[in-house]
Amino acid sequence: MPENKLKKIPVREQPPQERIKNFSEVCLGYNEDEAIAESKRCIQCGLCIKGCPVGIDIPKFIREIREKNYDGSIKTLKSFNSLPAVCGRVCPQEEQCQLPCPLGKKGDAIQIGKLERFSADQERSPGRNNVPDIIKNNIKTAVIGSGPAGLTCAGELARMGYSVTLFESLHKLGGVLRYGIPEFRLPDAILDFEIDYIKNLGTEIMTNVLVGKTITVEQLFRQGYKAIFIGTGAGLPSFLNAAGENLNNIFSANEFLTRSNLMQAYGSSRISDTPIIAEEPVAVIGGGNVAMDSARTARRLGAGEVNLVYRRTEKEMPAREEEIEHAREEGVRLVPLTLPVGFIGDSQGKVREMKCIRMQLSEPDSSGRASVIPVPDSDFTMPVRTVIVAIGQRPNPLLVRSLAGLKLGKHGTIETDENMMSSVPGIFAGGDIVTGAATVILAMGMAKKAALGMDRYIRSLSS
Amino acid sequence: MHKVLKNQPLAEKIFRMEVEAPLIPPNYRPGQFIIIMADSRSERIPLTIVETKGNAVILIYQVVGRSTEKLSSLKAGDPVYGIVGPLGHASEIKKFGKVVCIGGGVGTAVIYPEIRALKDAGNHITSIIGSRSGDLLILKKEIAGISDELFLTTDDGSQGEKGLVTMPLEKILIKEKTDLVIAIGPVIMMKAVSGLTKRYSVKTIVSLNPIMVDGTGMCGACRVIVDNQTKFACVDGPEFDAHLVDFDNLLLRSRQYQKQEKEAHPCRKIN
Numbered sequence: 001m002p003e004n005k006l007k008k009i010p011v012r013e014q015p016p017q018e019r020i021k022n023f024s025e026v027c028l029g030y031n032e033d034e035a036i037a038e039s040k041r042c043i044q045c046g047l048c049i050k051g052c053p054v055g056i057d058i059p060k061f062i063r064e065i066r067e068k069n070y071d072g073s074i075k076t077l078k079s080f081n082s083l084p085a086v087c088g089r090v091c092p093q094e095e096q097c098q099l100p101c102p103l104g105k106k107g108d109a110i111q112i113g114k115l116e117r118f119s120a121d122q123e124r125s126p127g128r129n130n131v132p133d134i135i136k137n138n139i140k141t142a143v144i145g146s147g148p149a150g151l152t153c154a155g156e157l158a159r160m161g162y163s164v165t166l167f168e169s170l171h172k173l174g175g176v177l178r179y180g181i182p183e184f185r186l187p188d189a190i191l192d193f194e195i196d197y198i199k200n201l202g203t204e205i206m207t208n209v210l211v212g213k214t215i216t217v218e219q220l221f222r223q224g225y226k227a228i229f230i231g232t233g234a235g236l237p238s239f240l241n242a243a244g245e246n247l248n249n250i251f252s253a254n255e256f257l258t259r260s261n262l263m264q265a266y267g268s269s270r271i272s273d274t275p276i277i278a279e280e281p282v283a284v285i286g287g288g289n290v291a292m293d294s295a296r297t298a299r300r301l302g303a304g305e306v307n308l309v310y311r312r313t314e315k316e317m318p319a320r321e322e323e324i325e326h327a328r329e330e331g332v333r334l335v336p337l338t339l340p341v342g343f344i345g346d347s348q349g350k351v352r353e354m355k356c357i358r359m360q361l362s363e364p365d366s367s368g369r370a371s372v373i374p375v376p377d378s379d380f381t382m383p384v385r386t387v388i389v390a391i392g393q394r395p396n397p398l399l400v401r402s403l404a405g406l407k408l409g410k411h412g413t414i415e416t417d418e419n420m421m422s423s424v425p426g427i428f429a430g431g432d433i434v435t436g437a438a439t440v441i442l443a444m445g446m447a448k449k450a451a452l453g454m455d456r457y458i459r460s461l462s463s
Numbered sequence: 464m465h466k467v468l469k470n471q472p473l474a475e476k477i478f479r480m481e482v483e484a485p486l487i488p489p490n491y492r493p494g495q496f497i498i499i500m501a502d503s504r505s506e507r508i509p510l511t512i513v514e515t516k517g518n519a520v521i522l523i524y525q526v527v528g529r530s531t532e533k534l535s536s537l538k539a540g541d542p543v544y545g546i547v548g549p550l551g552h553a554s555e556i557k558k559f560g561k562v563v564c565i566g567g568g569v570g571t572a573v574i575y576p577e578i579r580a581l582k583d584a585g586n587h588i589t590s591i592i593g594s595r596s597g598d599l600l601i602l603k604k605e606i607a608g609i610s611d612e613l614f615l616t617t618d619d620g621s622q623g624e625k626g627l628v629t630m631p632l633e634k635i636l637i638k639e640k641t642d643l644v645i646a647i648g649p650v651i652m653m654k655a656v657s658g659l660t661k662r663y664s665v666k667t668i669v670s671l672n673p674i675m676v677d678g679t680g681m682c683g684a685c686r687v688i689v690d691n692q693t694k695f696a697c698v699d700g701p702e703f704d705a706h707l708v709d710f711d712n713l714l715l716r717s718r719q720y721q722k723q724e725k726e727a728h729p730c731r732k733i734n
Contacts, residue, residue: 169679171500171507171545179681208547210679214486235681239693246686246693246712248719255682263676264504273506273530274676275723349715396680398698 006107009038011114016329020299023183023266026326027089027114035118039066042110047100053445056080058097062115070122077119081444082155083148083194086177088117089186091441092320121190131200137161139458142225144211144399147175149231149431149443149450151198156451157229158201162458165225166203169210172262175233177440179262180254182293184300212399217427226461227426227454230414231447234432235396239389240285244343247351249277253286253294253390260297279385281305283354284332285340286390287317292324294388295332306332307382311339311359311372337361337372341379343387353381393437403427411436419453420446428454465543468519470535474599476526477569478535484546485518493576494554494670494702497522498678500545501533508534509675509697511573512549520546523572523601550678551701554668556580560642563635565591565628565656566606567648568599573670574647575602581645582609590614591631593652597622629655636663643668646705650717654710667705671696673716688712 012028013019019026030038039062048058057076064073077084093113101109139162143154146168154166172178173195177186199205209215220228237252239245256276260266263274278301284294287310298306308327310317313336317324328334342355358378365371395412407415407423413436414422414429421428430446432438468481487497496511497520508530513521526535537543554577562581566574571592582588590610594600595618607613614631615623624630628648635641636659644667646656653669660667673685673696680698687696688709694700 169547170677171547179677208545209486210547210550213549214490214547216490235679237681237683239683239686241693246688246716248715252683255676255684258676258682263506272504273528273533275720277720277723348718349712398680 005041006103008041008108008111009034011111016331019184020330023300025187026184027117029121030111030114030118035065035115036068038111038115039063041103042066043102045102047102048097048110048112051097051100052080053096053441054081054448056097056116058112061119062110062112065115065119070119073119074123077116078197082152082198083444084116085120085123085190085194086148086186087441087444088113088115088120089190090177090181091116092439094321096441131197132159134159134202135161136163136202138163140165140223140225141454141458142167142211142220142228143231144217144229145175145231145233145431145433146173146195146207147231147233147431147443148177148440149233149433149447150175150229151195152444152447153229153231153428153430153451153454154203155198155201156448157454158198158203160451160455162455164201164203166198166205167209167211168205168207170262171207173205173207175231176235179258180290180293182257182261182297183266184296185293210398212402217399217403221426226458227428229447229450229454230399230422230427230429230433231431231443232396232399232433233443234393234437236394237389238392238394240340240391242340242342244345244351245389247343247345248349249279249351249385250343250387250389251277253284253290253388254393256294256388257290257297260301266297266301276301277386278303281307281382281384282386282388283340283382283384284308284388284390286310286392287312287314287319288390288392289319289323290393291388291390292319292327292332294390295327296330298386298388299330299332303386304331307335308332309335309338309340309354309356309382311337312370313337313361316369335382339372339374340387343384344381351384351387354384354387355379355381393432395433395436400433416450419456420450421453421457426457428457465546467537467539467541467543469539470537472535473523473601476535477599477601478524478526479513480522480524480534480537481516481519482522482543482546483518484520484548487512487520487546487548488515488518491515491520491549492553493556493580495549495551496678496701497546497548497550498675499534499543501530501537502544505533505544506530507545507676507678509550509672509678511670511672511701512576513572514576514579520548523569525569547678551697552699554580554670554702556584558585560586561589561640562586563589563591563632563641563644564610565593565632565644565646565648565652566602567593567628567646567652568595569601570648570652570670571601571606573672574645575606577645577647578606579609587611589635591616591628592623593617593628593648595619627655628652629659632656633659636660636665641665644705645669650710650714653705653708654714657705657708657710661706668702669705669708670701671703671708671713672701673713674719687716
């Protein structure tokens with residue numbers, strides 16, 4: 001194979017010094033020539049399909065790009081995945097579909113995500129709309145939560161002909177895609193377009209409804225819903241349980257990002273009434289994508305000094321490499337092997353100093369990641385004016401708690417069978433509420449499986 | 464979708480709103496709250512439901528910032544951008560015996576449904592309502608009608624006793640055995656009441672209204688320290704055992720955005 005075939009077509013990005021002054025998308029995506037050139041590198045072996053949690057026929061959609069059959073390409077994608085513009089942007093392709101790519105062994109794997117994004121974005125140009133013909137069966141199904149799992153499940157059920165009602169407790173749809181992932185990684189306009197597709201399939205939308213409080217699952221069954229999907233995610237933020245953690249200017253990443261993204265506080269106060277604080281120096285605690293999103297948001301809100309504090313080393317960070325790289329380019333300073341153990345405030349109750357200890361790597365733990373142990377007598381303090389805690393989320397117990405007889409895992413996740421049905425007949429679940437905090441595409445894969453399971457379950461009721 | 468049916472001033476900067484929210488009344492119980500957004504740019508504001516009426520909820524709120532000002536400018540027939548609820552746990556309603564219910568400022572609106580429910584449950588109710596001045600005393604008539612006794616206090620003495628709600632409270636605590644005190648109002652008032660009842664060993668419940676964003680347990684903005692543990696007022700509360708609440712932390716946290724709020728709305732008043 002010629003040398004140049006092993007090199008990926010680089011994707012254009014906003015330069016770091018410019019993008020830290022705005023919230024526009026960092027990655028600009030492929031243009032047509034670039035997409036076609038990248039698609040021509042594909043050897044059509046199909047090994048990538050195994051790496052995709054929703055099993056997209058990747059060689060087919062890439063072949064269709066190569067043939068400039070963009071309608072075909074998006075149809076292929078959408079027959080497997082209702083949210084390709086989202087997945088093309090936020091999926092960790094390097095750990096999934098791109099991992100088995102033979103080109104990656106000697107050079108660069110095919111940039112499947114960037115091609116997926118290109119294909120999805122082609123659809124967004126005017127005059128293209130790919131809503132399939134649906135034969136409605138008028139059987140009522142409910143989907144609770146409008147994040148990646150809920151949107152996917154709703155889309156799948158609607159395409160099968162079911163009447164779908166999608167319940168969301170917030171005032172806007174999208175779940176973590178809306179409140180969590182920032183505009184510079186996933187613009188609202190893209191998300192809105194994907195959601196419009198789900199709406200155009202005939203899904204009934206109920207925002208501002210907290211199932212379990214506004215209406216109970218029991219009441220939904222009584223209203224004639226035959227099967228219910230729970231995709232309420234992992235929305236409960238974890239804190240460090242360190243002394244002084246309730247001082248002012250210490251936020252969960254969920255709060256910080258929700259203020260910025262959902263409540264639009266990233267704009268000026270003319271756009272939103274919701275305030276946000278990013279006084280420097282900022283310390284973001286954690287090493288995942290949420291931590292990167294928080295740090296990069298803080299930079300864009302004008303914080304000059306943003307330190308990302310993580311107890312292991314960069315190698316163990318769960319964030320995507322691309323996100324770590326982007327954060328670094330944007331001037332976020334990584335402070336590895338550091339564990340915050342307490343916070344000290346000023347007379348107004350605002351955090352002023354973060355007490356830390358140095359850590360060192362030790363034996364791998366049960367997950368295979370190196371564990372860390374404290375370095376003796378290594379405590380020191382770090383000046384901080386804002387702290388963002390991004391050490392993970394757990395399933396929100398609100399709905400789950402209201403359901404009698406629902407079998408739960410040890411972290412409050414819902415236990416399901418191979419069809420994604422819970423211990424309560426007719427109640428299905430998928431996404432982070434089943435796995436604990438994981439990825440968008442895994443949630444979508446489960447949601448798709450759940451939709452098939454719901455279909456089988458409903459059929460079994462009438463037979 | 465959610466239409467304003469009525470929106471009228473009750474006192475200076477205090478409004479009473481009736482707003483259509485047909486999904487909320489069937490599952491509502493006293494003590495629960497909603498989150499409301501006047502328009503798409505508003506903050507999400509938590510407000511305790513005063514009562515429900517048909518398919519509407521009744522809210523009483525004080526204009527303290529830009530978003531509540533927007534709420535106050537809505538007219539009958541205008542839509543509200545969003546309203547979600549009922550949120551939080553309901554109050555514990557049962558027969559306690561002799562209950563003292565204390566409402567401070569706009570907190571009086573929050574305690575009103577609880578007084579009614581406790582009265583219906585067969586309790587002897589002594590109510591104390593306090594405010595800065597007489598014209599800010601709300602729901603006086605309504606609360607008088609369902610209380611066995613009513614005391615009024617104002618900071619300026621323009622109505623009732625001049626001084627704080629703790630003055631009549633202490634007299635009651637000295638005079639007779641009280642089974643439960645419920646206090647809802649400014650943090651500083653709840654702190655004072657809690658300090659007093661602790662001395663007399665009378666169980667006391669407060670309803671907390673810290674800053675919230677989603678109101679469903681997702682953000683942790685509303686975290687409060689109760690019994691040395693972090694709780695989320697939105698899902699673990701809003702009511703807590705007053706003697707276990709760290710009011711000083713709550714007071715500081717409620718001032719978190721004071722600077723930003725002053726910039727957005729110069730007359731913001733923080734309690």
